[in-house]
Amino acid sequence: MWVYFIKRLGLSVVIIAVAMSILFIITHMIPGDPVSIALGPRATVEMKEEYRARMGIDLPIYVQYGRFMAHVLHGDLGKDVFSGLPVLNIVKSQLPHTVILVCVAIGWSATLGIILGCFSAVRRNSILDRVIGVITVGAIAIPSFVVSLYALLLFAVTLKVLPALGAGESGDIVDQLKHLVLPGFALGLGWVGYIARLVRASMLEVMGENFVRAARAYGLPERTIVARYALKIAIVPTVTLLGVGIGNMLSGALFAEIVFARPGIGKLIYDMVLIRNFPVVQGAVLVTTALFVLSALIADIVNSVLDPRVRANL
Numbered sequence: 575m576w577v578y579f580i581k582r583l584g585l586s587v588v589i590i591a592v593a594m595s596i597l598f599i600i601t602h603m604i605p606g607d608p609v610s611i612a613l614g615p616r617a618t619v620e621m622k623e624e625y626r627a628r629m630g631i632d633l634p635i636y637v638q639y640g641r642f643m644a645h646v647l648h649g650d651l652g653k654d655v656f657s658g659l660p661v662l663n664i665v666k667s668q669l670p671h672t673v674i675l676v677c678v679a680i681g682w683s684a685t686l687g688i689i690l691g692c693f694s695a696v697r698r699n700s701i702l703d704r705v706i707g708v709i710t711v712g713a714i715a716i717p718s719f720v721v722s723l724y725a726l727l728l729f730a731v732t733l734k735v736l737p738a739l740g741a742g743e744s745g746d747i748v749d750q751l752k753h754l755v756l757p758g759f760a761l762g763l764g765w766v767g768y769i770a771r772l773v774r775a776s777m778l779e780v781m782g783e784n785f786v787r788a789a790r791a792y793g794l795p796e797r798t799i800v801a802r803y804a805l806k807i808a809i810v811p812t813v814t815l816l817g818v819g820i821g822n823m824l825s826g827a828l829f830a831e832i833v834f835a836r837p838g839i840g841k842l843i844y845d846m847v848l849i850r851n852f853p854v855v856q857g858a859v860l861v862t863t864a865l866f867v868l869s870a871l872i873a874d875i876v877n878s879v880l881d882p883r884v885r886a887n888l
Contacts (some may be wrong), residue, residue, distance in 0.1 A: 579881055582874050586867045593863045594646060598639055602853050642856070651857035656849075661857035665839065667669065669742055672838035675830065676823040677760030678754050684816055687766045688809070691773025695808075696800060698778065706770065713768035718826055722760040722833040729756060739835040756829035765819055776808035783807075817873020821866030 607623050617625075626632040633641075645652065651661040687710075694706045730738035742750035780786065789799045802809055828840030839858055846854040 582871055586798060586871050588866050590864055593867075594643065595639075595858055597859050597863070598637070598642055602635065602638075607787055632743055646860065651699060652853035654854055661853050664842070664854060665858050665861050666841050667844060668837055668842045668858075671836060672824060672827050672831070672840060673865075675754065675757055675761065675827055675836070675838065676820060678758035679823055680765065681762075682758065682817060683762035683765040684769055684812075687769025688765070688773050688805075688812065690770040692777060692805065694770065694774040695777030695781065695851065696796075706774075710767035710770040712767070714771075714872050716764065718764060719758055719829040721763050721835065722830050725756050725760050726833060741836050753834075753836070757827075757834045759790050760833075761823055762829060766821075768815060768819070770811055773808060774814055776811050777804060780804045780808045780812045814872050814878050817870045820869040824862050824865055 592760075609617075609625050623632070649662070651665070653660055654664060688714045689705050690710065697703050726738055729736045736755050737749075737753050738773070740753055742753040777800075781800075786799060786804055789803055790796075823839065827838055828844060830836065831838040831841040832844065839862055843855055843858045843862075
């Protein structure tokens with residue numbers, strides 16, 4: 575188990591290093607002069623040169639890359655171009671909003687998706703199975719930003735049962751939970767379909783295994799067979815999907831944060847790209863990438879515990 579963990583952790587470090595390199599290259603390929611945007615159109619040539627020297631962007635690209643990697647290894651993500659605040663502090667102030675939103679979305683979608691997938695597999699080819707199939711495929715087909723807009727119009731504007739914008743009053747847990755309902759629903763709806771279809775396919779495969787037949791032969795109740803034996807094996811691919819899904823939701827949260835005017839890491843990256851604030855963009859994307867890799871690592875470790883055969887494949 576420890577050998578598998580060390581190998582998987584080393585692979586994660588390599589992935590983050592490659593992602594950092596790609597991030598640095600892409601950031602410097604974005605059109606627009608960050609100096610002109612930061613100082614405005616009335617800045618003199620001397621002011622621009624002094625600003626470039628202070629930010630280090632007058633150095634050769636390979637020198638900038640080396641300094642960027644060295645600073646990241648020391649936990650320094652740079653400073654905001656406009657406020658001069660550490661990028662890490664800015665990211666830390668926005669990240670909890672996105673993490674909470676993603677946890678709510680993945681929590682309810684995974685719970686409902688697993689339940690629907692199990693019912694669909696146990697009642698294979700029944701009317702219930704067909705109805706669940708139509709619902710789950712429809713949930714996958716609808717883009718999250720469309721769900722966000724219609725949920726906003728229906729529940730906030732027409733019915734007025736849920737708040738429309740913002741993240742709620744600071745310190746008021748009930749108000750913050752109310753503001754999480756609509757964006758959490760919009761972000762997680764599509765994943766209900768993915769999880770339900772995957773659980774159904776995995777359950778159908780597992781239900782045909784010899785150990786399930788043996789459990790039936792011993793007279794165990796069908797509910798016990800499904801919950802205690804079949805689901806434990808069938809859930810392995812779903813755990814992998816959830817690991818990837820958390821990472822995808824971190825980027826997909828951008829639409830929900832824009833539509834519902836919520837603070838978060840996605841909206842922060844979007845706003846900073848518009849004003850060419852490269853240090854904040856690099857820091858925010860780097861933290862998001864690290865969370866993506868971390869979620870995949872945790873999913874692999876959980877899979878290796880549920881199914882020891884996974885360890886032999888690395």
